[in-house]
Amino acid sequence: METNKPGRGFWVTTAILAVISIAGVLYFWLMPSVEPWLPPEGGHPGDQVDWLFRFMSSTAAVLYTFVVGYVIYFAIAYRLRRSDPPDALGVQVHDNAKLEIAWTVVPTLFVILLSILSIKIWYVLQIQPTNGLVVESIGRQWYFTFRYPNVNGEVTDAMHLPVNMPVTLNLTSNDVIHSFWVPDMRLKADMIPGMINTIRFTPTRVGRYQIICTEFCGTGHSTMDKQTMVVQSMPAYLAWYHDWQQRNAHVSNAIPTVSSGAISLAGGDAAAGRTLFSQKCSACHALGPFEQRIVGPGLRGVLHDESHPELVDGDEATPADVAKILQNGYTGSMGHMPNQAENGLSNNDIANLVAFLNTLK
Amino acid sequence: MSVIAEHGGIAEHIHPEPQGFVRKYVFSLDHKIIGIQYIITAFVFFVLAGCLAEIIRIQLMHANGGFVTANTYDEVYSIHGSAMVWLVIIPMLTGGFGNFVMPVQLGARDVAFPWLNMISFWLFPVAGLMLFSSFLMGAPVAGWTEYPPMSLQGGAGTSMWCAAIFLVGVSSTLTGINFLVTILKMRAPGMTFTRMPLFCWGQLATAPLLMIATTALAAALAALFMERQFGVPFYDPTKGGSPVLWQHMFWFYSHPAVYIMILPAFGIMSEVISVFSRKPVFGYRMIAFSSAAIALAGFMVWAHHMFTSGIAPYMQLPFMVLTFAIAVPTGIKIFSWLATMWGGKIHLTTSMLFALGFLVLFTFGGISGVFLAAIPFDLHVHGTYFIPAHLHFVLVGGSLMGIFSGMYYWFPKMTGRYLSEFWGRVHFALFVIGFLGTFLPMHWLGAEGMPRRVASYDPQFQWVNQLESIFSFIMTAAILIFFVNMLYCIRNGKKAGHNPWGARTLEWQIPSPPPYYNFKHIPSVFGLPYDFTEPLPYTHLEDELTDAPVTVGAQ
Numbered sequence: 045m046e047t048n049k050p051g052r053g054f055w056v057t058t059a060i061l062a063v064i065s066i067a068g069v070l071y072f073w074l075m076p077s078v079e080p081w082l083p084p085e086g087g088h089p090g091d092q093v094d095w096l097f098r099f100m101s102s103t104a105a106v107l108y109t110f111v112v113g114y115v116i117y118f119a120i121a122y123r124l125r126r127s128d129p130p131d132a133l134g135v136q137v138h139d140n141a142k143l144e145i146a147w148t149v150v151p152t153l154f155v156i157l158l159s160i161l162s163i164k165i166w167y168v169l170q171i172q173p174t175n176g177l178v179v180e181s182i183g184r185q186w187y188f189t190f191r192y193p194n195v196n197g198e199v200t201d202a203m204h205l206p207v208n209m210p211v212t213l214n215l216t217s218n219d220v221i222h223s224f225w226v227p228d229m230r231l232k233a234d235m236i237p238g239m240i241n242t243i244r245f246t247p248t249r250v251g252r253y254q255i256i257c258t259e260f261c262g263t264g265h266s267t268m269d270k271q272t273m274v275v276q277s278m279p280a281y282l283a284w285y286h287d288w289q290q291r292n293a294h295v296s297n298a299i300p301t302v303s304s305g306a307i308s309l310a311g312g313d314a315a316a317g318r319t320l321f322s323q324k325c326s327a328c329h330a331l332g333p334f335e336q337r338i339v340g341p342g343l344r345g346v347l348h349d350e351s352h353p354e355l356v357d358g359d360e361a362t363p364a365d366v367a368k369i370l371q372n373g374y375t376g377s378m379g380h381m382p383n384q385a386e387n388g389l390s391n392n393d394i395a396n397l398v399a400f401l402n403t404l405k
Numbered sequence: 406m407s408v409i410a411e412h413g414g415i416a417e418h419i420h421p422e423p424q425g426f427v428r429k430y431v432f433s434l435d436h437k438i439i440g441i442q443y444i445i446t447a448f449v450f451f452v453l454a455g456c457l458a459e460i461i462r463i464q465l466m467h468a469n470g471g472f473v474t475a476n477t478y479d480e481v482y483s484i485h486g487s488a489m490v491w492l493v494i495i496p497m498l499t500g501g502f503g504n505f506v507m508p509v510q511l512g513a514r515d516v517a518f519p520w521l522n523m524i525s526f527w528l529f530p531v532a533g534l535m536l537f538s539s540f541l542m543g544a545p546v547a548g549w550t551e552y553p554p555m556s557l558q559g560g561a562g563t564s565m566w567c568a569a570i571f572l573v574g575v576s577s578t579l580t581g582i583n584f585l586v587t588i589l590k591m592r593a594p595g596m597t598f599t600r601m602p603l604f605c606w607g608q609l610a611t612a613p614l615l616m617i618a619t620t621a622l623a624a625a626l627a628a629l630f631m632e633r634q635f636g637v638p639f640y641d642p643t644k645g646g647s648p649v650l651w652q653h654m655f656w657f658y659s660h661p662a663v664y665i666m667i668l669p670a671f672g673i674m675s676e677v678i679s680v681f682s683r684k685p686v687f688g689y690r691m692i693a694f695s696s697a698a699i700a701l702a703g704f705m706v707w708a709h710h711m712f713t714s715g716i717a718p719y720m721q722l723p724f725m726v727l728t729f730a731i732a733v734p735t736g737i738k739i740f741s742w743l744a745t746m747w748g749g750k751i752h753l754t755t756s757m758l759f760a761l762g763f764l765v766l767f768t769f770g771g772i773s774g775v776f777l778a779a780i781p782f783d784l785h786v787h788g789t790y791f792i793p794a795h796l797h798f799v800l801v802g803g804s805l806m807g808i809f810s811g812m813y814y815w816f817p818k819m820t821g822r823y824l825s826e827f828w829g830r831v832h833f834a835l836f837v838i839g840f841l842g843t844f845l846p847m848h849w850l851g852a853e854g855m856p857r858r859v860a861s862y863d864p865q866f867q868w869v870n871q872l873e874s875i876f877s878f879i880m881t882a883a884i885l886i887f888f889v890n891m892l893y894c895i896r897n898g899k900k901a902g903h904n905p906w907g908a909r910t911l912e913w914q915i916p917s918p919p920p921y922y923n924f925k926h927i928p929s930v931f932g933l934p935y936d937f938t939e940p941l942p943y944t945h946l947e948d949e950l951t952d953a954p955v956t957v958g959a960q
Contacts, residue, residue: 050747050748054747081849081852081853082785082852082853083852083853083854089781090785092781093781093782093784093785096779096781096782097776097782100775100776100779100782104772104775104776107768107772108768108769108772111739111743111764111765111768112765112768114743114746114747115743115746115761115764115765118743118746118747118749118751119746119751119753119761122682122746122747122748122749122750122751123750123751123752123753124683124750124751124752124753128750131907132683132750133683133684133750133937133938134682134683134684134748134749134750134751134937135684135747135748135749136684136685136936136937136938137684137685137687137744137748138685138687138688138689139687139688139689139690139691140687140688140744143744144688144691144737144741147736147737147740148691148733148737151732151733151736151737152730152733155726155729155730155732155733158729158775158779159725159726159729162725162729162779162780162781163722163725163726165781166718166721166722166725166780166781169780169781169784170718219554220554220555220558221552221554221555221648223713223787223788225788225789225856227785227853227854230781230784230785231784231785232713232784232785232787232788233713233715233784234713234714234715236642236648236649236714236715237554237642237643237648238642238643238647238648239642239648239649239715240715241713241714241715254854254863256854256856257856258787258788258789258856258857259552259788260479260546260547260548260552260555260857260858261555262546262555262558263475263476263479263546264475265479265856265858265859266470266475266859266860266861266862267861269856269863337474338475339475379476
């Protein structure tokens with residue numbers, strides 16, 4: 045039987061593992077930017093998250109180096125050798141009170157330290173300024189809309205924010221649960237119907253950042269990453285803001301409902317319809333041939349496709365029937381198309397869209 | 406007389422063995438047959454759910470998807486997750502290994518309620534068929550978590566999913582009751598709690614989780630079913646329901662469920678590492694105690710899945726701190742296993758290799774779990790590919806590696822034959838390489854901005870996903886080798902004898918496969934099963950390996 049004191053090989057291995065883990069700590073703690081592991085940083089308090097990531101990664105590097113190092117070293121050093129009798133036994137140690145107390149107390153102390161640091165950063169998230177710009181975002185299947193103070197209706201092109209101005213972002217949903225994530229800001233909250241969740245932060249870097257839905261919300265979930273958060277200088281933001289204020293001046297703030305009766309298609313503006321299409325339809329419909337499905341069928345030549353003289357509802361392809369589907373929605377073998385209360389289109393919007401779709405040949 | 410006095414009660418009574426194929430192998434009351442039935446059924450579902458996993462990986466080979474439609478893809482990963490959790494890992498570790506091994510390790514002839522055991526088993530394949538049949542009517546799409554209101558929009562199969570999971574939950578609950586009573590009441594004389602093998606400690610910690618947590622899931626599922634089928638508003642906010650209610654109920658079950666999936670695997674580790682290091686397991690009491698601590702604390706951390714769901718901010722803190730705290734008992738186990746290996750005479754059998762793989766991979770999953778528990782970091786990676794990375798490290802790198810280790814370890818006990826060690830090593834090497842290549846890069850994908858549950862994604866991530874898919878094919882090849890190895894060795898493997906590994910727990914002191922009645926005479930226990938230098942701590946076992954007649958009826 046061998047001695048029950050660790051031998052020289054054990055201490056040499058421990059020294060090597062210590063060197064590797066110190067290198068790991070130095071790497072995660074001193075790396076000039078977290079960019080190899082996380083997207084570039086775009087605001088506050090997301091920078092705090094990076095600090096916590098550095099701390100956790102460097103301590104994890106120590107723990108993991110030792111666990112893996114010892115597993116490999118023990119498996120090699122203490123393997124049953126050819127020279128050993130097949131029934132050789134290991135050192136019969138049952139326990140060691142000092143060692144067991146050590147590996148209970150040290151991790152407990154570490155847990156306390158990590159809790160204190162995490163709570164500290166959690167607290168920073170809670171005390172972000174509340175006096176800045178207030179924006180609402182509403183999750184819909186499958187895009188985000190944004191509401192700004194004193195702008196009628198909903199902004200759909202992108203979420204514009206001035207740089208270095210604290211933002212209070214109120215999130216909710218119109219249908220199922222979505223989740224609002226901007227990776228560069230390190231911030232996320234679920235958009236839950238019937239509830240308002242709030243994120244407070246300050247973007248500090250001008251740029252365009254992807255907004256991604258991270259809660260499964262239906263067939264179009266995969267495509268709910270097309271919109272951006274545009275962080276710009278205050279003058280550029282104000283110019284955009286006043287432009288939208290004027291553009292949306294005529295829009296009603298009433299909650300959308302399904303209108304009754306046929307919709308008048310007179311005066312439909314195809315150019316306005318094209319903009320609407322890219323904002324509200326393109327998540328599910330391509331401008332390709334019928335067979336090119338994203339969620340719904342491709343719409344190139346929807347009114348002029350000789351191989352598909354009827355629309356999905358079985359009626360003849362006429363502008364009035366397209367308007368009817370946009371108004372009342374459709375549920376059937378081709379899937380589900382939202383109705384007017386769900387898609388939030390006004391009668392005027394529908395007329396514009398039909399005019400646009402009629403131009404596709 | 407003294408023997409009868411000491412062993413008095415029903416345990417000594419041997420029932421006559423049932424005759425006929427149906428009574429013996431189909432509607433069997435024998436815990437060993439039921440255990441093997443569980444293992445075979447779970448492996449069948451494992452193959453089906455594994456095929457679904459490969460559909461997922463093929464779809465993700467291209468940023469635009471295109472292998473299946475987005476809707477089919479959603480169905481595929483939802484059923485993949487549900488099946489792997491409820492039809493593979495939980496039944497395999499509790500109903501499978503728990504049934505086959507635990508009563509013998511305790512020195513019992515069967516579980517406490519053999520009829521209940523049979524019912525538990527037969528509910529399970531029925532529930533599994535129901536779950537897969539949901540594909541025929543439009544399977545659920547909202548993932549294995551099925552958050553409403555999305556699950557209210559899902560296809561008709563979502564209601565079938567509710568019913569199937571409810572049924573498999575009933576099966577789990579009954580197994581939990583059965584195992585708890587078995588461990589509390591059926592131990593052989595002298596088998597005190599401090600002499601019980603650690604695999605039984607794992608099952609003892611798991612049984613109350615199965616019993617208590619699963620009821621919360623049953624209630625949540627019943628409510629979802631009622632809302633979908635009869636419009637009773639529980640979760641739909643437009644009718645006064647609360648979507649977050651489901652999340653609380655679901656995670657009140659599903660967080661303890663991750664301990665249901667890992668505590669028995671911890672038990673397997675303790676047995677395997679001790680036997681193949683030829684050393685007593687280091688810190689027996691601390692390992693046993695930490696299982697109980699993990700089970701208890703596991704009930705108080707569920708809301709760490711909901712840091713983005715808008716629960717009151719100060720409510721998040723206790724969940725975060727308690728989740729960190731679970732790292733302490735888990736760490737104790739890892740360190741104790743390492744100390745068990747130190748100074749041993751390690752037999753690097755396939756079973757031991759998988760145990761070493763478990764230590765390396767599960768520890769990584771445990772550490773990423775601590776990252777996720779920290780609220781500020783969780784807010785960044787919640788709902789991204791970091792989550793599938795973490796959960797596959799603990800459930801594949803942990804539970805499944807434990808299952809493989811247990812299969813190589815107990816296969817000789819189940820069949821009397823070895824699995825091929827050579828092909829076992831090939832299986833191990835390919836599996837670990839494939840696993841790391843598939844799941845390690847997912848951490849990076851998630852942190853960099855790829856959300857989970859997407860059928861198409863940002864093209865900048867395409868090369869990583871292609872790499873992962875290629876490695877996943879290696880993992881699949883490894884699993885195929887494992888199945889061929891098993892099917893071949895059931896009849897043609899090398900004969901193993903009753904105790905091929907030189908193990909000291911009770912199941913290895915009786916013939917392989919064990920006879921219907923397990924023990925001719927119920928043994929008495931006077932020590933821990935891990936002291937390799939001592940004589941075996943059992944009496945009354947002299948006749949087990951001889952031709953001594955079996956006395957049927959009361960002795």
